[in-house]
Amino acid sequence: MARSAPVQPPVAPLTDGAVALRLRQVSDLDAIAAASHDPETHRWLNDEPMDGEARRTSIARADEAWRSGRAAPLVIADAVTDKPVGIINLQFESDDVATVAYSVFPENRGQGVAPRAVRLLARWALSDLRLKQVILEANEGNAASIRVAEKCHFRYVGTRSETVEDGSQKSTAVFALEGLGSAVE
Template identity: 80%
Template sequence: MARSTSIEPPARRLTDGTVALRLRRASDLGAIAAASHDPETRRWLDDEPMDEEARRTSLARADEAWRNGRGAPLVIADAVTDEPVGIINLQFRSDDVATVAYNVFPENRGRGIAPMAVQLLAAWALSDLRVKRLILEASDGNTASIRVAEKCHFQYVGTRTETPEDGEQQHTTVVFALEGLNSALG
């Protein structure tokens, strides 16, 4: 589901001095595509690795997500060099409920980038976009993403266990939520 209206990109630069969130550019696509093939990324994300067709249409699909209110795809960039270090996306379930999804590129992991980016995105979504509830979901084995949720003051909601139709192993997802402006986002 999407918002009932389009989403306007941030009116101000979203940065904490270390990372910045910005719109995707053609020059980011090589790094995004390379990260989509990373084994650790593949371990946690359901998205298929970016092939040439996906790379060719990536910017148009990102623009469409903003236009139709479905999502707000952004790049996590180094605040000084503006080089892409990851991606982050706000995906809307309704006008006032959205999920947060992110991926820090392999060479930038372990530097605290994900919590900084999630805090910037959450502050913007809760204030400027008037989102009432942000949801962050992580596989129960993804301790790094669970720590990000906790560092960003998301509250544990529960778990959801799914059994794939193909009979493969069950998958448990841990669900966290951040409500309104009652969090310590700064």
């Protein structure tokens, strides 16, 4: 389910001086496509590697996500150079709740990019978009994403288990950040 109305992108990039969250640009597509083939990315995300068709339609699909109220896809960029270093997205479950998903490009991992980006996006979602809750889900084996949730003061709310196509079990840790009183500093 999406929001009942389009989502307006931030007027200016969201930034903390080190990273900036901004709209996707054609110049970002090489980096996004390259990162989409990274084995570590595939270990944790369900997205298929970006092929020629996905690359060709990437900007239009991102624009449609904003217009439809389904999602708010942004690029994580270096705040000084504007070089793309990852992607981040709010996926709306309703008018009040969204799930954050992100991926930091391989060469930029371990530099604090993900917590900075998640803090910026959560602050924007809870204040400007007036969401009541932002959810962060992480595979229980993904220690890095669990640390991001903890660093950003998301509250652990439980574990969800599901059977995947090969018959194995997948356990997902679920975290939530609520309202304007939440600590997203």
